[in-house]
Amino acid sequence: MKYCFLLFILLLQVKLQAQNTIQERLGYSKGTKLLILHADDLGLSHSEDSASINLFENGDVSSGSIQVTCPWFSEIAHYASAHPGADLGIHLTLTSEWKYYKWGAVSTTDYTSGLLGSNGFFYNDVDSLGMMARPSAVKAELKAQIEKAIHAGIQPTHLDAHMGCCFINRDFFKAYLDLAHEYKLPCLLNVDAFKLMFHLDISDLISDKDVVTDKVFMALSPAPLQDRAAYYTHILNSLEPGLNCILLHAAFDDDEMQAITVEHPDYGAAWRQADYDFFASSACKQTLEKNHIRLITWKEIKEKLMQ
Numbered sequence: 001m002k003y004c005f006l007l008f009i010l011l012l013q014v015k016l017q018a019q020n021t022i023q024e025r026l027g028y029s030k031g032t033k034l035l036i037l038h039a040d041d042l043g044l045s046h047s048e049d050s051a052s053i054n055l056f057e058n059g060d061v062s063s064g065s066i067q068v069t070c071p072w073f074s075e076i077a078h079y080a081s082a083h084p085g086a087d088l089g090i091h092l093t094l095t096s097e098w099k100y101y102k103w104g105a106v107s108t109t110d111y112t113s114g115l116l117g118s119n120g121f122f123y124n125d126v127d128s129l130g131m132m133a134r135p136s137a138v139k140a141e142l143k144a145q146i147e148k149a150i151h152a153g154i155q156p157t158h159l160d161a162h163m164g165c166c167f168i169n170r171d172f173f174k175a176y177l178d179l180a181h182e183y184k185l186p187c188l189l190n191v192d193a194f195k196l197m198f199h200l201d202i203s204d205l206i207s208d209k210d211v212v213t214d215k216v217f218m219a220l221s222p223a224p225l226q227d228r229a230a231y232y233t234h235i236l237n238s239l240e241p242g243l244n245c246i247l248l249h250a251a252f253d254d255d256e257m258q259a260i261t262v263e264h265p266d267y268g269a270a271w272r273q274a275d276y277d278f279f280a281s282s283a284c285k286q287t288l289e290k291n292h293i294r295l296i297t298w299k300e301i302k303e304k305l306m307q
Contacts, residue, residue, distance in 0.1 A: 022211065022243045026296070026304055034296045035288075036213075036245040037279065039064035040091055041162070043073040047257045047269075051250040051276045053079060056086060060279045061248070062295040065091035065160050068145040069103045069122075073152075081153030087297035089158035089185070090149050092142050092176065094129050094165040096122035101260040107144035113137035130168045139175035142166070146183060158298035160188035167198045170205070177205060186211045186301045188245070211301055214242030219275065221266035228274040229283065236287045243296075250276040 023032045039052040043066045053076075055061040066076050066088055080088045094115065096102045102121040105113070114133040115122065123129050149156055159180050161167060166176035180187035189212045194200045206212060217235050219228060235246065249272045251257050257269035265271070278284055288295070 037061040043067040043070040048251040063087040065089040077152040087299040093162040135171035218247040
């Protein structure tokens with residue numbers, strides 16, 4: 001009888017947890033608007049690092065993720081090591097999209113892995129990656145990137161994926177989710193966004209132990225640069241209670257970023273400067289405050305829900 005009663009209590013707790021919203025599971029009221037302001041592509045360049053660190057230092061963003069494969073990884077790894085409280089995850093990377101500025105795999109130089117194009121670097125696009133890469137090689141590479149980050153002194157708080165490289169098919173997604181479970185890290189998950197953008201239904205692959213965002217937002221090409229502030233202001237003004245995430249890309253429109261993104265105006269130097277300008281602005285802070293939006297980090301999510 002005693003064991004039956006304990007089992008009943010356990011099942012009741014599981015049921016109640018499943019009924020709670022993510023904000024309630026995190027200790028907030030049901031009506032709380034939680035937002036992760038998340039800077040992508042750290043490690044890409046000195047410009048990207050400088051702009052993103054500036055936003056971190058001023059409290060303008062709450063989170064960021066690092067591209068381990070990129071040339072300026074050492075700079076952001078040093079920052080992360082010196083600031084263990086910073087909410088920095090791994091921006092798992094399997095593509096190299098710029099014309100002249102390239103990178104390849106951490107785990108292998110073997111072309112039979114399917115990870116590398118004829119130039120020895122990652123493919124420019126996710127379609128080529130999906131057609132050529134072996135799932136086992138993908139998982140080995142993702143794990144190697146996480147291990148390299150940890151070896152460099154980074155204490156990753158979460159995982160996400162550059163250009164959605166882990167969301168283009170079920171095999172890649174399973175590797176992504178398996179590694180999140182292995183390292184006890186939350187990872188970026190959104191059922192509706194993955195269906196819409198990648199035609200991937202993950203609903204049968206996730207469980208109650210996974211943290212799923214309610215909404216994910218990102219300025220997509222070819223939205224006009226001059227409308228960037230209006231775009232983000234509309235998102236903040238209409239944000240609903242739940243766990244929300246804005247993926248932004250902050251860098252300065254300088255010589256370095258212009259050279260890196262040559263002939264690639266989408267997500268280029270001016271595009272990234274526009275993101276920086278909005279999130280560094282007093283207008284952004286005022287809009288967050290006016291709408292009673294609470295900034296949250298993946299680190300907080302990890303510590304409360306993933307232990």
